Amino acid sequence: RREHELRVFLEEPDVPMDTNHLERALRPIPMGRKNWLFCWSELGAEHVGVIQSLITTCKLHDIxxxxxxxxxxxxxxxxxxxxxxxxxxxxxxxxxxxxxxxxxxxxxxxxxxx
Structure with a gap:
């Protein structure tokens, strides 16, 4: 069933086989869970997610x-x-x-x- 997705590793050798580096980068997010209660709205929470994603992506690219x-x-x-x-x-x-x-x-x- 997942043959198409698994072929990515054969066609793109730079794609890592696991997502451990991403999971480690996202670890700070649950640590601040109580802080996210103060986003005030779903839109605020969505914006926090966008900012966290940008910050994590920057760190992955050494920015x-x-x-x-x-x-x-x-x-x-x-x-x-x-x-x-x-x-x-x-x-x-x-x-x-x-x-x-x-x-x-x-x-x-x-x-x-x-």
Whole structure:
């Protein structure tokens, strides 16, 4: 019954045989379960899930989640909607990670430290 799904491993050698790395990455989510009670609504809970997924994906791609989220939030307003896939962590790393946008607040805090 699952022959089609199992053929992925034969056709794509980079696909891991197990999902242990994903399960380890998702482990912090149940640890904060009581915190998720305060999402206020189903939509809020859905948004928490999206953010957690983005942060986990960043970690899997060795991307600093703070740098990624800051850059994407600053970039999304003037980025073409038809190229939104460029803002996913994997493609963002290839295209924008070398020169990420930083918030004015971040630059002001780091400037005052120097």
């Amino acid at each position: 600093n989640p703070y740098v990624y989220l800051t850059d994407v939030l600053l970039r999304v307003g003037d980025h073409p909607a038809k190229e939104v896939q460029d803002l996913t962590p994997r493609l963002w790393k290839e295209r924008f990670a070398a020169d990420p946008r930083q918030s004015d607040l971040y630059m002001a805090c780091n400037h005052s430290v120097e």
